[in-house]
Amino acid sequence: MxxxxxxxxxxxxxxxxxxxxxxxxxxxxxxxVGDTLKEFKKSTRELTSDDDSEKDKNDRS
Structure with missing residues (x-):
């Protein structure tokens, strides 16, 4: 659209x-709007980095 x-x-x-x-x-x-987008990108990066760190911990165990 x-x-x-x-x-x-x-x-x-x-x-x-x-x-x-x-x-x-x-x-x-x-x-x-710019501040909102910046915060959204920051939180998205934090979520993906948390997921990656959890996968690494599970792979090591």
């Missing part, structure tokens, strides 16, 4: 978001 948007669609979405939220609120929202 999202693969069909393209560049013109992204521009339209950005313009609509700018109109709805305003130029002052948009950077704050972008920062919040």
């Amino acid at each position: 999202l693969s069909n948007i393209g560049i013109p669609g992204l521009i339209i979405i950005l313009i609509i978001a700018l109109i709805v939220f305003g130029p002052k609120k948009l950077p704050e929202m972008g920062r919040a």
Whole structure:
């Protein structure tokens, strides 16, 4: 579904978001989304590293 948007669609979405939220609120929202993605990636890495360490412990036993 999202693969069909393209560049013109992204521009339209950005313009609509700018109109709805305003130029002052948009950077704050972008920062919040970036922080959320960073935390999600961090927790995903921690989960996968925990799984790998458990597999190593089981292989050694």
